[in-house]
Every structure is written in C-alpha cells, then in structure tokens.
Amino acid sequence: MGSLAEFCPFCNTADFRTHVDASCRYSEEFTNIYYDCMDKKRRNLMRLYLDKATLVWNGNAVSGQAALGDFFESLPSSEFSIQTLDCQPVHEQATQGQTTLLVVTAGQVKFDGQKQRYFNQNFLLTAQASPTSDQPVWKIASDCFRFQDWSS
C-alpha cells in the first residue's frame, strides 16, 4: 500500500466540491455492483470486502473474508430494491489520509422464505489503487445492515 498517501482518487486538489461530486458517482456505481452481486453472484460478494473487513448484520458480527464468504452462503437468495442512497466523503482525520466514503442505503429486500422487509445499511468504502486503471478500486472496510423491523 506504499503510495496510498499520494493517491487521491477524487482529484489532484483537495477541493471539497470535487470530492463530493466524485463520491456521489462512486457510491452509485458501487451500490449497483454490490446489490447485483448480492442478488445474482453471491459467491463473489466477499471479494468486495477488505480482508479485515467487519460486517454487523442485525447485530451479528462477522469478520474476515473467509467468515464473510461462509456468512453470505448461509443467507437465502435475495432480491434487493434500493430506494434511498446518500453518501459523504469521510474526513481524512478519521482515516489517516486513506480515502474513504460513507455510503448509506435504505430500501426493501426479499430473502427467499421470508416476506419483503425494509432495511437500512451503511458502508465504509476505502479506495485502493488499481494496477490496471487510473480509477480506484473500492473495497468495503465495514458494513452495517439491519432490518427496520428486526425486533419483531
């Protein structure tokens, strides 16, 4: 990860406006990929996570790619419908300069065997330099998911 400090996927300057614009684009693209993968290519989903990523899924904590892979296999097949999406660039003080996005989603999901339910989810995405393109590769550092009716 040597040159990550110099790597800013948003722009060359520290212009906040540009950060915001770029973060919107990246988060839209990311959520499309993520939920498509979740619904249709579940086996590949864990590759979107950093190796040390943590997931808190309705209060169940899952950590590390291997455990994440097992966890996603254990979930029934899904049909997600994202209705709300918001995002913010995370302040660099919190991330020690590692470019990070906060992505917040809400919508409905139907897991096989259950009725459709509303959910809230948020991610911290960190940018990794890609060896093959000048666009960054975003990986999930943390993921928090809850049904809105989790306690019923």
Add this chain to the structure above:
Amino acid sequence: MNSGSPQDGSSHRRFNPYRWPNRRGDGQFDRDRRGAGGYRGEGGGGREGGGGGKDKSSWYKMIIPYGRKYDKKWLLTALQNLCSVPFTPVQVKESNALKPIQVHVCLSIKPGRQVARSNPRVIVLMNPCPPPAILNTQLKPEDIEHLKQCMAKRFDGSQRALDLNNIRTDPDLVSQNIRAILSRKTFMDAVVKIIEENIPELVCLNLSNNKLYKLEDVADLISKAPHLKILNLSHNELKSEKELDRLKGLKLVELWLDRNPLCDQFKDQLTYISAIRERFPRLLKLDGHDLPPPIVFEVVSPTTTPPCKGSYFGSEEIKVLIMHFLQQYYSVYDSGNRQPLLDAYHDGASFSLSLPSSQNPNRCSLREYHKDSRNIKRLKDPSTRFRLLKHTRLNVVALLNELPKTQHDSASFNVDVNTYTTTLLSFTVSGMFKEVDGKSQDAVRAFSRVFIAVPAGISGLCIVNDELFVRIATTEEIQHAFAATAPTPSSSPVPTLTAPQQEMLSAFSLKSGMNLEWSQK
C-alpha cells in the same frame, strides 16, 4: 438394391451381402474385429467407407430380402445388436419385390465390417440413401386434436398424472389411423406442446413402453413442465444412463427405468443407484424401491436468515464511551436549542439527511424534512447534491436547528459499532423519537443515524461525519416506544468513568488535533 461384387473395392460405402455363418447359433450375436475371417467370397479389408468422420448422421437403407419370414421385432433387435453404434430405424416398409423389408436407418458411423453369427441366416443389404420422405411429415391439425383428446382421457387431474404407456396402441388413435410413435420427434414434440399448453402443472408422467431410445425431445419438458417430479421411462430402449443427462433439470423425486438396456450396464445395484442419483440428486424412489437417504454434498438453498440480535458494541469500553456520548448528545438535541452541539462537531464535519423514497407511502407525512432530504438515487443535479450536504460545523448545526424539535426515547436505542481504530469510531444508532411541537406534534418517528467520530480529549468524541435517516414509525413500534418514563435531561446523572476505562480512553485518543473538548454542559 444391388449387391456389389466381392472384388469391388472401389464402391466405398457399399456393403457386400454378408452371410452370417450358421455356427452353433444360440441366437446370440457377437462382433468380430474387422478383417477377420468367416466371410466367404469377401474381398479383403476395407469397408471403411470413404474416409472417416462423416457428418453426424448419414442415411442408409438396409434391405433384408425375404424379410417377411422373420419376426420384425426380432429382426430389428438383431440388427441393433449387430451394429456397434445405435442406429435409429426410421421407417420399416415391406415391399413386394423379393419381399424384402426395407429399413431406413440413420447411422452415425462410418461403415465397418461386421460379422455375426445367427440362427437363422439373414442377409442384409445396406446402402446409403437420401433422407426418406417420411421425416418431413408433420402432424396434421386434426391428428394433433385427436392426440390431445386421447391425452386428456389419460390425464388424472387429481394426481396431475399423465399416462402415455404404450400409447401407439391406444384404440382412439389407432381407429383414426394415427400411429403415435413417441420415439419420433414429430410425435414427442406434439405431446410436449400439448402438455405445455394444457397441463403445465403436470407432476407425474408415464412414458413406459414407447420404444424410446433417446430423450432429446423429452428434455423440453424441463422448462415446459417444471413441476414434474415422477417419471416412468421403464420398458423402453434407452441404452445408456448418459441419455438421462438431458433431463438433468428435472427435479425428479421418483423415477422408473427398469426394462431398459441401460440397466444391464451396471455391475451392481449401488453403482446403478449412484449413477442415476448423480443426475437426480433429489430422487427418493427408483424402480419402485425407496432409496436410502442421499448423501447430499450440495448445499440446499437456505430459507432462513440468522436470528436478529440487539446492539453490537464489540467491547464494554466502547459501549460505555458511546452510551456516554449519546446521552450527552441527545440531551442537547432534545433540549430545544441545538446550538451547543457545535462543540460536538469537528470544524470540517459533514451532515446530510435522507428519507424513504417518494414511492414509500409513509414519506408524505415527513414534510418538514423534505426540503433537506438528500437521496442521490433521485437527485441527479450536482449542485443540489452539493448544497444538501452540510459542510463545516456551523452549517451542520444551522440545519440541525431548523429540524423539528424532538424527544428521543433512549430506551429504544440500538447501537451497532461498525469500526473502531485508533483514529476512527463509527457506529449506527437506531431508535425512536417524538416530535414535540409544530404541525406533527406527537408524531412518532424512527431513525437510523451513522456517526463517524475521532477521539477528543480523554472522555469524548468529536463528530466528523453524521448521516441521519428518518422514517415514520410503524404501529407496532409506536406501541413499544416511550413505554418507560424517560428521565428528563436535566435530572439524568452522567455515568462516571472508572479509572481503567479512563486509561483505555486515553489510549484510544492518539492525537487530539481538536481544539475542543466535548463535555457535558
């Protein structure tokens, strides 16, 4: 047709008439390797029909002179057994000249020399020929109608079962001169189409005793009769279990295969069962026998999600830290004046608010939040997107001050800790609050809020990112909310941190590039 002379080596694809020597015939047929003796008057070698690898299927006409004197069924079986590759008799005609039986066959081999022994002797003349006209015969509409009526009679609605056993002998069809030979593509296709159009809910199908040697056309049922679970293919001409590969998409629970040549290929029952189960892992009954429960390695698709749990803090220290923070934060937030929250936010903090989408019927009563709601799925204009993200603590708190006044139910709070490092603590709070004045007084809302904070001093957090999602509470949530009398902000004591906890917290705060210390007012 003609018989070539034994010395005629130039006509490649012709068989000379070959005789099957009358040995101690026991009715069994052997296959000799080519070139072997036992031929009389045969020229040497090469019946290799001109160069290998012909196209997939070539048409040959087999003529058996004086064929009438043989039992047709015996003859066809004998011919099949003789041939090293299965062939399909397409049409068997009796003709008067020499009283031969003509058998049009479709062969996928290059002709080779075969020798067989048999009792009695049979002469077979084989020549290539163009595809016979019969292939082009489609079923007439009235034939299809008769077929449909016949199938309707054979359909048991209560079991969703269709019995097509030996259908070519069905009197209704025979009387109409319809020879429903299911081994022919035109008939099988017609049957499948009738099933598709009339009884796609079919569960049980009996195709026994129909001389089926291939399942290629039956395979269409995978998509057209997706509920098919019981299939009877017994007493047919299936030569290899590989033919069943074509039916792999069917979720069969019961299968009948006995009295097919393929059954003799297996050295024991277990191998047979496992070969069939390979194609149909859900199979519970084979040839009428219950099978032992399968050893299933494939993971059956789950239909339950893990049980939902409450707050996840990760550690007791973090729990204390966060609860401490939330108590202080919301006591100001609910106090009627949110200005003091300036101390809670970093200079470069960001805040945005989102609501359920406009498709959600509950959204309409959140009017006070609409103008500040930032949903980039709906909002495409970059300027608006930028404007709605509040940046710097002054702008953040200015917006917070405009939002409706609230009373939060701290007993309803649920906290999930996303991440914590030496420089970052991120957690999601969800719970309920009530609006205490304005147009929606006493309306109960539910919220989900993500806080990202950096350490501040030794006892606090400093918010750098804050995202709030607000929705209407459900009836059930309203019933459970505000159940306990919430302590009023002014009377609630601040939990003091024990010495070890304080130590932990100072380890947590590496650099406090903050000029603020967030503490209770």
